[in-house]
Amino acid sequence: MAYLHVFLSLICLSQAVLYDYSSTSVHILTSQNFDKQVTRRRDKWVSVIHFYKEKDSRSKIQAEEFNHFADEWQGVFIVGVVNCDTHYELCEAQDIREVPAIKVYPPFPAPVGVYEGEVTSKAISAYAAKFIPSYVIELSNENYQTFLEDKPAVPKVLLFTEKSSVPTLYKALSVAFESKMFFGIVRQEDTEAIKKFKIKQFPKILLYKTVDAKTTEYKGEIKYRSIFEWLNVHSETFVHGGTEESSSTKSWIVEALPQLHRLSADDICYKQEVLCGIFFLNSPPNDSLINTAKEVVNIIGKNKDRGVSVKFMWLDLSADKAFADKFEGVGAGNLVFLKYGKRSRFVLHGGDNAEAAIETTINKISGGDGKFINIKGNLPDLSFPKSNK
Known part of the structure; x- marks a missing residue:
């Protein structure tokens, strides 16, 4: 029995991934999200990206320290990783000639550079800090x-x-x-x-x-x-x-689970760089759902910042049925994650509305595995909140 336990442990170790998006602070980058998370943010942000291969011994050694770097510095820098086994075209496009490699993407017009120093959190942060603009x-x-x-x-x-x-x-x-x-x-x-x-x-x-x-x-x-x-x-x-404007004037700004309506939409979703988590409800959310939304935001924001910011809100189905009808197959009690823009699209959360299940869906979206559905046509205007009609 002991031999079987050791054997199974060795199998688990051999199958372990270097960066597990459910437990790491790095941004998991793919061909689908690299441009948005890195290239388009070079107006003022510094990105530090680790290009690696799963079974490469040097990649494994560097990944341990790079995880520490992400835990300490995610937010100050955009700290991301690219698996060159599964995203070899992206690695080729980023001129990765040898793996592992760490590249620093400073704000334009400074050129992208290969980091060749000691792979420690202290050394990497000291090097990348030189590129951060200061106001x-x-x-x-x-x-x-x-x-x-x-x-x-x-x-x-x-x-x-x-x-x-x-x-x-x-x-x-x-x-x-x-x-x-x-x-x-x-x-x-x-x-x-x-x-x-x-x-x-x-x-x-x-x-x-x-x-x-x-x-x-x-x-x-x-x-x-x-x-x-x-x-x-x-x-x-x-x-x-x-x-x-005080929070009493715009109460939705400080609420953990505000209502999505015509007055609040720009502040909490439309004009924000966030993934809009919308609960479709027939009545205002109860305390349990509000606490769930608050806890998920805390977990994602503090411990698992991997390229997605989430803001939760709720939609009154009785007041905004035309808006809800744009989300095919969605009804009362469902949660969707909306990416609002010229081509708005959404992911339907398929599990229950418990913290762990919601977090799993967000992790999939962050890792590039979210199955987005395009919304046909423009979203209709939302209604005013009842007290403002």
């Missing part, structure tokens, strides 16, 4: 007040630090919120700003809103994803053009 403003005793007062409706993020450089994750945050927030950095010697905000220890991150002179302190871990999520909550209560 961080150096603040001093002379200019900090001007920074705070400029465009009063735009939130200001301030990092107080003892270090002389701009942290990589802070530069990446300034890129992520480029059109929504202003980022400033205050050094230890800039005593006026330190005195104004009563800073006693470093590092410290504050969010300042000029319109009401309100300051909010970040108290979480100094990690990209945690800070991003904290800032995102605040940024979503502001709209472009310097006007502020």
Whole structure:
């Protein structure tokens, strides 16, 4: 019996994949999603891609460290992998002459380069960080007040630090919120700003809103994803053009499972870089479904960021039957994942509405295995929420 157990274990090990999309933080890239996830995002993002083969011994060694790199730096960089066994045409198109290979795709017009340094998370991140653009403003005793007062409706993020450089994750945050927030950095010697905000220890991150002179302190871990999520909550209560709209005016912005209707559609789906998870319901969602949506977003966002951002919402079938009819075969209780655009398409979630089943469907979509159905014609206008009719 013991021999059988060892034999079966060896079989499992031999069949294990280097990057399992159900348990890794890397983006699983294919011929179908490489252009969208990497090429089209070279306007301002840096991508670090590992090209590998499953049974290659060097690929296996590098994959272990590359997984660590993705866990630590996904979000700051786009960290992805391409299996050259199954996607050899993509590897050929990306001029991969030897496997394994790590390539860095910096923002245009900088050329794509092969990373030839030590394959460790620390070394790779140090190399790739050189290509991250920065929208961080150096603040001093002379200019900090001007920074705070400029465009009063735009939130200001301030990092107080003892270090002389701009942290990589802070530069990446300034890129992520480029059109929504202003980022400033205050050094230890800039005593006026330190005195104004009563800073006693470093590092410290504050969010300042000029319109009401309100300051909010970040108290979480100094990690990209945690800070991003904290800032995102605040940024979503502001709209472009310097006007502020509170969450009471646009309640759907902060709701875990908002209703999809004519007023909310742009904010939660149509004009967002998200996969729209739509529950088709005859009545508002119960607490259990709301908690499920919230937990799935937390899991995907914090631990399994592999090239897809998800926002959940619900559609009132009684009010928007014409909209629902565009999704063939979908009825009450179903969940679909919509990619909205010139050619809108969707994936029907085939399992139950439990966290694990929904997560599995999202993983398939992220890995390029989602079976999308094209929506014929344009989606009809949604109805107004009942209180606004």
